[in-house]
Amino acid sequence: MRVTIKRDWIHGWLLLAPAMVFLFAFTHIPAITTFINSFYSTPRGQRSAKFIGLANYERLLGDEVFWKVLVNNLWFALGTIPISVGLAIVMALWVNGKLAGRSFVRMAYFTPTVLPLIAVANIWLFFYTPGFGLFDQIVGGLFGWTSTNWLGDPATALNAVIVVTIWKEAGFFMIFYLAALQTIPVTLIEAAQIEGASRWTVFRRITFPLLMPTTLFVSVNAVINSFRLVDHIFILTDGGPDNASSLLLFYVYETAFRYWETGYAATLTVVLLVLLSALAIGQFFFFDRKVHYK
């Protein structure tokens, strides 16, 4: 008996070893060294990195761009998450119900998911072009407004990026809701309808509560995405004008790979990681009371 247990141990460890090597090399160790490097200066030429204590963090507190980017990112999260998750639920309900041309509608919702974000940005860039772009033509034609530089105006640039992100993400989240909706027993809803419940009551009292685990899963994903998706910014605005549409990860990229300040970039990454963990853990607690597990 003892021998078999030991063999199980060895087999388990051996099977796990390759994956663990990769996981540690590219996720866990970098996360730790990021934290360590945030206390060091950026090595330049012959000068190696020097321990500078909290200097990077002090710089962070006084860095106007950092605060702007942080606020931008929170707006970005607030702007994309509720709308794309809400749209996803509505889309899933539509596609799951009786609907003429259901497969076309489902395809339409889901297609943006398979497009690269870079390609999406290219397509939308033309929409936003002042004067010439489709957005301006429609708005100008309907309301007679003068042309707007949607991406060039600090007041609208971030919102323009948010719209693109919602378009890209809603269909992706819809899939998870669609999967969840199909597990809800039809009898439950029929019973409620026989009792005379309206569609809204059925949704509010039965469907929505049963979708809660999915909502938790989707919103955690959405939060992670709101800190991870920056590809389209490269094409649409490049963070501009005056950092009005820059996000945290984009600023990390700029700091590390345009200004080559890797020490400070590590500090920014630490903020990103802390924020991400706090939000994810917070969501688990927030939803915990509301999620009904089977």
Added chain:
Amino acid sequence: MNRSKLSFDQCLNTAAAWFLALLWVLPLAYAIWTAIHPSAYEARFVLTAPLTFENFEKAWAAAPFARYFLNTFMLVSLILAGQFLLCTLAAYAFARFDFPGRSLLFTLVLLQLLVMPDILIVENYKTMRLLDLVDTIPAIALPYMASGFGIFLLRQTFMTIPKELDEAARIEGSSFLGVLWRVYIPLAKPTYLAYGLVSVSHHWNNFLWPLIVTNSEDTRPVTVGLSIFSAIDSGVEWSVINAATLMTSGPLLIAFLLFQRQFVQSFMRAGIK
């Protein structure tokens, strides 16, 4: 009375669903319109506009897209092969073996769902420089090979496979790897298909990390190539950029339209957990 109200309700819902659907395809439809018409019709929608293939030809000639496609193809295959191998072994260990440190290690795997290599770009770049791998395709692929998501997904699938099958194969003399090969992997085929589709579409579309770690034509995937191509905003016409854009997303898009049902089901399967 009730019935007419219901059907009115249904009409309204159908109309709204269709309106949103049309809104959702509009950007893509528009990109297709400009790509297959001469640039004079970029913003003029006339049914008689002449069709042309010229924009695609121009785009194809203006940048080494053939090379970019080859790079992406190699990248996606490399990642997929690595993920299947590493994740299968790890998932098997978590699903069927009892060993000290199992739950701790599993937590560490799940942690990767939150702390992704996508975010750790600064340190991973340093690692690649240390390994002297900067500007190679393996450098783009390596951080994604041990995927926490893949391990989790396969573990869940392996755990649903009855232990009796496992034991029967062992009695017949299969080793522990033989059992994995003959029992677990064949029974998990749908999960592999689902995970494969999700992984391929994800890495085909990935941009930031490849942008950082590549700096030559020989390694750039299509996304990076496209961004460079469209960034030369001086002379390139919109219709040509749109053609290039469609070209780069084309293979995935066509695959999606052909295998729509499988795609959607795969994403669903990957999401249910």
